[in-house]
Amino acid sequence: MAEYIAVVGGGIAGMETAVRLKALGLEPVLIERSESLGGHVASWHRLFPDMSHADKLIKDLEKGLEDVDVQLGAEISSLNPLRKGYSLVLTNGKVYPCRAIVLATGFSLFPAERKEEYGYGIYDHVITNRDLEGWFNGKADSRVPESPRAIGFVHCVGSRDIKAGNSQCSKVCCITAIKQAIEMKEKFPEAEVYCFYMDLRLFGKKYEDFYIKAQRDYNIHFIRGRVSEVAETIDGQVQVKAEDTLSGKPVRVRLDLLVLMAGIVCNADNQTFTQAVQMPLDDDGFFRSRDNVGAITESDRPGVFFAGACTGAKTIPETLAEARSAALNVYLYVKGLK
Amino acid sequence: MDFGFSLSPSSAVNLDKVDLSLYDRLAAIDPGIRTCIGCGSCSATCTASAYSGMSVRKVLLAMQRGRMQEVEKMLSNCMLCGKCTMVCPRGINTRRLILNACRLYANVEGEA
Numbered sequence: 001m002a003e004y005i006a007v008v009g010g011g012i013a014g015m016e017t018a019v020r021l022k023a024l025g026l027e028p029v030l031i032e033r034s035e036s037l038g039g040h041v042a043s044w045h046r047l048f049p050d051m052s053h054a055d056k057l058i059k060d061l062e063k064g065l066e067d068v069d070v071q072l073g074a075e076i077s078s079l080n081p082l083r084k085g086y087s088l089v090l091t092n093g094k095v096y097p098c099r100a101i102v103l104a105t106g107f108s109l110f111p112a113e114r115k116e117e118y119g120y121g122i123y124d125h126v127i128t129n130r131d132l133e134g135w136f137n138g139k140a141d142s143r144v145p146e147s148p149r150a151i152g153f154v155h156c157v158g159s160r161d162i163k164a165g166n167s168q169c170s171k172v173c174c175i176t177a178i179k180q181a182i183e184m185k186e187k188f189p190e191a192e193v194y195c196f197y198m199d200l201r202l203f204g205k206k207y208e209d210f211y212i213k214a215q216r217d218y219n220i221h222f223i224r225g226r227v228s229e230v231a232e233t234i235d236g237q238v239q240v241k242a243e244d245t246l247s248g249k250p251v252r253v254r255l256d257l258l259v260l261m262a263g264i265v266c267n268a269d270n271q272t273f274t275q276a277v278q279m280p281l282d283d284d285g286f287f288r289s290r291d292n293v294g295a296i297t298e299s300d301r302p303g304v305f306f307a308g309a310c311t312g313a314k315t316i317p318e319t320l321a322e323a324r325s326a327a328l329n330v331y332l333y334v335k336g337l338k
Numbered sequence: 339m340d341f342g343f344s345l346s347p348s349s350a351v352n353l354d355k356v357d358l359s360l361y362d363r364l365a366a367i368d369p370g371i372r373t374c375i376g377c378g379s380c381s382a383t384c385t386a387s388a389y390s391g392m393s394v395r396k397v398l399l400a401m402q403r404g405r406m407q408e409v410e411k412m413l414s415n416c417m418l419c420g421k422c423t424m425v426c427p428r429g430i431n432t433r434r435l436i437l438n439a440c441r442l443y444a445n446v447e448g449e450a
């Protein structure tokens with residue numbers, strides 16, 4: 001009887017884990033709920049910090065999956081413990097006896113319409129970071145004007161916001177806002193571009209260089225203050241109000257396009273997994289690692305591992321590194337070496 | 339008429355209308371001035387700051403918000419000692435910025 005390693009979630013975390021497991025001589029089955037692989041990254045256009053192409057990354061990962069059992073449009077419908085491992089029944093009826101499970105189910109983007117004061121879904125020219133990536137990818141979007149003269153980016157939408165149910169920093173959206181601001185300035189050099197931020201968190205390799213470039217070479221205006229309200233004007237623009245906390249003065253500005261940096265939140269169905277394998281969920285709603293310093297890809301359960309953004313906000317290089325670590329940990333576990 | 343109270347004029351900054359011409363001209367001479375992160379090192383080290391309110395950080399911010407009167411007042415208190423330039427983590431040549439600003443002011447006033 002074949003002994004599979006179930007990899008749940010076909011984003012970049014799951015893809016890379018499956019590629020590495022296969023290379024290590026194990027038999028992964030990659031289970032993806034949607035009809036295609038790539039997860040969120042499949043919706044992005046160009047990636048910080050090198051402006052590389054997201055579709056190229058996914059194509060490269062797909063090449064490594066040619067001999068891997070990939071189940072698209074499928075989820076786990078039941079999961080039963082065996083003496084060694086778990087038996088998985090998928091929604092498409094297939095059954096997989098598995099030695100180990102790697103959860104790589106990623107994150108959800110904060111639903112921006114929940115911050116009603118920002119007007120997503122209410123005003124004509126308010127979009128999200130995801131919508132803008134889609135537009136960069138050539139998707140028509142009537143909310144993006146033909147030649148905007150003023151564009152704003154709102155940081156921390158649904159992040160660092162206890163009232164919105166997410167006290168964490170999503171960590172990728174400051175650099176994404178700066179990346180997108182530069183891309184818009186390149187497309188519309190005449191436009192004034194504003195970033196409204198609470199703190200700028202540019203922790204990664206080369207991120208601060210992006211910031212300096214945005215300031216010096218692109219003249220992007222950074223206003224330290226949280227947008228308090230957005231209102232549509234009679235001529236269809238959006239007026240934004242905030243406090244410029246550096247000068248202690250209220251500021252307002254009219255914009256032709258407002259982009260909300262929706263944050264990274266946990267998937268609503270994480271609990272179904274933790275209940276099925278009887279492990280606790282972390283208090284932020286993500287999966288709980290055995291140790292957030294030394295064992296981020298390990299759970300409290302033998303044979304259950306994590307990779308990528310299912311344990312919290314991650315960049316792509318962090319996600320890929322975790323996927324490799326998870327694959328190695330599975331190998332050591334299956335071979336009885338650890 | 340006296341209502342027993344008065345309204346102070348709004349201190350709000352309307353970014354659609356701010357006059358950035360002086361700031362933009364200074365940035366054309368040295369784009370580096372746009373990289374200020376408002377860290378306050380310049381003001382903390384400035385001897386004139388404690389006594390006069392001079393602050394390169396505030397000068398740069400006031401310019402970006404079109405509050406030119408404040409800029410002029412602050413600049414007049416600088417002793418051009420150059421300490422602020424030594425401490426700026428972004429490497430902004432703040433002393434030269436002050437000189438350039440004074441030069442532009444002199445021109446603006448000369449034109450008027």
Ligand SMILES: Cc1cc2nc3c(=O)[nH]c(=O)nc-3n(C[C@H](O)[C@H](O)[C@H](O)COP(=O)(O)OP(=O)(O)OC[C@H]3O[C@@H](n4cnc5c(N)ncnc54)[C@H](O)[C@@H]3O)c2cc1C
Pocket residue numbers: 008009010011012013014031032033034037038039040041044046047048049074075076104105106107108109129130172176262263264267269307308309310314315316317319
């Ligand atoms: C706006 C934005 C831009 C970004 N840009 C960059 C960038 O330029 N550079 C960078 O380094 N990082 C970037 N990131 C971060 C990057 O998106 C993440 O690092 C990456 O998506 C994490 O991959 P993942 O596979 O862990 O999760 P995901 O991308 O969320 O993939 C999870 C997959 O699992 C599937 N799934 C979920 N639940 C189930 C289930 N129950 N059963 C089966 N399948 C399931 C989902 O359908 C999805 O395909 C950005 C993030 C955001 C929000």
Ligand code: SF4
Pocket residue numbers: 155156157159160168169170171172173174175199200201261263
């Ligand atoms: S990365 Fe920046 S925008 Fe995103 S939540 Fe953190 S501070 Fe806010």
Ligand code: SF4
Pocket residue numbers: 380383384385386387392393394415416417418419420421422423432433
């Ligand atoms: S040059 Fe002027 S602003 Fe700079 S430290 Fe000296 S007095 Fe202060």
Ligand code: SF4
Pocket residue numbers: 373374375376377378379380381394395425426427428429430432
């Ligand atoms: S030291 Fe430099 S970066 Fe810091 S506030 Fe002064 S000018 Fe700006």
